[in-house]
Amino acid sequence: MKKTILLPVLSILMFIVAGCSNEDYRLNKSVFIEDITNPGLPEYSEWGYNTFGAYIDRVPFVSDMVNLPAKIIVNPDTFNLVLNGKINNSEPASLKFRIFGYAPATYSDLVSLNGKSYNLKDNSCLVELTEAGSVTQLKIISGELKFVRAQKLFVDKELVKTILSGTFHIQTFRKNEPITISGGRFDLGFGTENFYNF
């Protein structure tokens, strides 16, 4: 009886360990290197440091250490890039970019975004801001999301992630008042832990 239970448990454990062989917790961690020309925001990088940041007017909205900084949800023909962080280091908030008609099957397909820019005022794009549990679809005055670089990351010759690095800026309304989300930058790694397609 013991052997009957032990064998499948061991098999499951081995399966999990094998599946995790390409995962490296240190690559999933956030490395925040402050931009000295934009205090409070992370430096723009293309290392997969898992950070993002922008000024909402003058207030920093940046990723933190606790929450997963980004997720990509593809459902079923809409690409959703969700940035989770904090406004002014205290208020949890998330910014979601929705691009219709783009549906990568796996995280490795994200390299097709390399060098692409999206006009956020276009009908194929939507932007949502979530604050204090309240989701607001932003009315865009002007805005752009640019994927400066999309690259596959190999560690010891094995594919582990796709790194998306880029910039964004938006002019929109918040509580009926025009605001600017400026200096936006991101350097994010996507793998099996934060890429969803369903």
Place this chain on the structure above:
Amino acid sequence: MLTIILLLTIISLKIKTKGGMNYRISEKSTTFWFTVSSFTKRKFQQAKQNNIFANKSSAQREQFMKKTGILLLSLLLIQSLFAQENHRILLGFDFGGGTVAGELSNNWSIRQDLSSYSDYGNFSSGVRNESSIMYFSFKPELIIKQNRLSLLSGLRFTLFDSYLKGGINDEYFFLRYKSAPSGTEFARISTLSETVSYLSIPLELKYVPIQISNVGFYAKVGTEAGVKLNSKKSIAFTSETMNEYSEEILNTNPTKINSMYSTIYGAFGVRWESLKGTQVNMEWVLPSQFLTKNNLSQITPEMYSGFQLSVMFPLQKTK
């Protein structure tokens, strides 16, 4: 004038120092001063014959005499510094070592890491550097001044060892060795090591201001210049499957090690001398500067410090 010259010559023949050492009469010293006085006498006779001073005022003549006197006095002082005394020559060996301080070179693309996210701007680099220096010298030493001042030179072999390792809690670090449209390649590196050796000629000046019985405390300054003998790099991966790529990865750092090497250094030490004249020196090498660049490729070496032990044996004592 001739009287002054004669007096100076007599003075130089025998001078007693405070330590009781005598400047010994040497044939060369005596010959020197008689030559000087003969030359000066001849010049004055010529001047007198040519009536050079005929139209000169007494003040001008006096000025001329003063200048000549000062010149002769200067010559006397210079000669007295090197007046023959008990020079000693020693031969010996020294062995030293220490640590090398410097900043991580930008030649390697190493992924940063973070120890504390909340400490903005205060992060660990994700990699540690351990660099050391070790050297061995063969040195002759010439003691030129009452056993207080000496000149040293010789031949020195220097070996630098430099290691890059993971952060304090990390067994490895990520090295980016390729960034192309097709993808970016990282390797998990346990250790990145480098060894460089140089052969140099040091030149040192040592001064012993305090001598108590047979123990002396000294200060030393020196410089050295040399050439590279050999350099070698190696990588240890966390995954053995990456060993076949070690040369490819090492070649991504194009930095060429400088074939020239030079430093300037200082030290404080203590010297013990036996009755037979053998000396044992122990010294602390002060933070010393590199005068040449790119002597290591993993770090930009700025200074090194450490300790040195030397043993010197008397070769001869001149009479």
